[in-house]
Every structure is written in C-alpha cells, then in structure tokens.
Amino acid sequence: MNTPKIVVLGLGNTLRRDEGLGVHAMERLYERYVLPPTAQLVDGGTLGLELLCYLEDADRALVLDAALTDGPPGTLLRVAGDEIPAYLGLRVSPHEVGLADLLAVAHLRGSAPEEIVVLGMQPEAIELGADLSDAVSQRLDDLVAAAIQELARWGVQATPREVPLPGRLIGLFASAAHTQP
Numbered sequence: 098m099n100t101p102k103i104v105v106l107g108l109g110n111t112l113r114r115d116e117g118l119g120v121h122a123m124e125r126l127y128e129r130y131v132l133p134p135t136a137q138l139v140d141g142g143t144l145g146l147e148l149l150c151y152l153e154d155a156d157r158a159l160v161l162d163a164a165l166t167d168g169p170p171g172t173l174l175r176v177a178g179d180e181i182p183a184y185l186g187l188r189v190s191p192h193e194v195g196l197a198d199l200l201a202v203a204h205l206r207g208s209a210p211e212e213i214v215v216l217g218m219q220p221e222a223i224e225l226g227a228d229l230s231d232a233v234s235q236r237l238d239d240l241v242a243a244a245i246q247e248l249a250r251w252g253v254q255a256t257p258r259e260v261p262l263p264g265r266l267i268g269l270f271a272s273a274a275h276t277q278p
Contacts, residue, residue: 099250100135101135101156101157101252102135102136102137102154102155102157102251103135103136103137103138103155103156103157103158103159103162103248103251104137104151104152104154104155104157104158104159105123105126105132105136105138105139105156105158105159105160105161105244105248106123106139106141106148106151106152106158106159106160106161106162107119107120107121107122107124107138107139107140107141107142107161107162108120108141108142108143108160108161108162108163108196109121109125109142109162109163109169110142110143110199111142111227112225112226112227113223113224113225113226114220114222114223114225114226114227114228114229114230115163115170115218115220115221115222115223115229115230115233116163116220116223117163117229118161118162118163118218118220118229118233118237118251119160119161119162119163120140120141120161121142121229121237122141122161122216122218122237122240122241122244123138123139123140123161124140125237125238125241126138126241126244126245126255127212127262127263128138128253128258128261128262128263129241129257129258129260129261130245130256130257131172131255131256131258132152132248132253132254132255132256133253133254135253136248137151137155139151144164144221145198145199145246146193146198146199146202148199149199149202149203149206152199152200152209152210152221153203153208153209155210156211156212157210157211157212157213157214157218157251158210158212158213158214159213159214159215159244159248160196160213160214160215160216161215161216161217161218161240162196162215162216163217163218163223163243164176164215164217164218164219165219166217166219168219169217169219169232170220170221170230170232170233171216171218171219171221171232171233171235171236172219173216173217173218173236173239173240173243174215174216174217174218174219175214175215175216175217175243175247176214176215176217177212177213177214177215177267178212178213178216180186181196181197181200181213181215194268195217199216200213212251213246216243216244216247218233218236218240220233221233247249
C-alpha cells in the first residue's frame with residue numbers, strides 16, 4: 098500500500114501585509130512542527146502556474162491563503178472540492194494567476210490531487226508592508242491549528258518540535274520548497 102503524498106502550499110504576497118498570510122502560516126507550521134517525509138511544505142508565494150508540478154505530484158493538497166469571507170478580519174474559512182473557486186480569487190494585480198487558475202489547469206491536464214482543501218483567513222490590510230495586521234497576527238496560530246487538524250484527518254502526524262526553529266526572514270522571491278530536517 099502506497100502512503101499518500103501530501104503537499105501543503107502557503108500562498109500569498111508577503112510584501113502586501115495580510116495577502117501573505119498563507120506563507121506566514123506555512124512558515125509557522127515549519128518552525129513549530131515536524132512532518133513525515135510524505136508531507137511537503139511549499140512556500141508558493143505568488144508563483145502561480147509554476148506550482149503545477151507540486152500539485153501534479155500530490156495525492157492531497159492543503160492550501161493556506163488569504164480568502165475573502167463575509168466575516169471580520171481574522172475569520173477562518175475551510176473550503177474543499179468544487180467550493181474552492183467560488184470563495185477565492187483575492188488578486189492584488191490583474192496579472193496574478195490565482196489558485197482557481199492553477200487548479201483549472203491541473204484538472205484540464207487530469208493531474209489534480211484527489212482531494213484539495215483550502216484553509217483561508219479574511220485579511221485586514223493588503224497595502225505594501227511586510228508585517229501582518231493585528232487581527233490576522235492574533236489568529237495565525239488558529240490557522241496553523243486548523244492545518245494540523247486537516248493533516249491529522251489525512252493520517253499525517255505533526256509532531257511539535259522540542260525547540261521551535263527561530264523565525265526566518267521571508268525573501269523577496271518565494272523559495273521552491275522547504276524540506277524537513
């Protein structure tokens with residue numbers, strides 16, 4: 098029996114405050130937890146269609162991203178399957194390729210993961226800047242906890258690190274992937 102391969106994509110532009118909250122949540126997950134080798138953490142930033150290779154190689158995908166909700170800033174959202182394109186699409190500029198576009202191409206190629214779940218959070222501030230708003234910063238651990246719960250549903254054990262890794266600077270350009278030490 099093959100162990101399913103899972104990819105956790107942190108999406109967003111970290112130069113536009115809360116728009117980068119998916120990347121910040123993925124970083125926090127990496128800093129505080131160790132995942133088995135079957136789960137890959139990917140800092141997707143704003144790479145768009147360049148992330149297709151990660152989706153096509155996965156059985157399941159967990160996406161962390163800013164999402165427009167009807168709630169106040171910091172409101173969490175979980176969507177899966179056909180619900181995903183209806184709820185996402187926060188774009189800062191018209192040239193950005195959104196998650197819905199990425200998933201559409203994966204489906205057209207017949208290579209989309211069998212299960213995709215998006216965990217999002219309502220942003221408060223998306224203007225230029227590197228820091229998260231207070232509302233989003235205060236709920237970031239809740240988003241990480243929801244990610245751990247989703248991974249556990251898929252049979253993936255997130256083991257707390259005895260000593261969390263120090264916070265890392267997120268570069269101007271998204272890195273390809275984070276490997277677990």
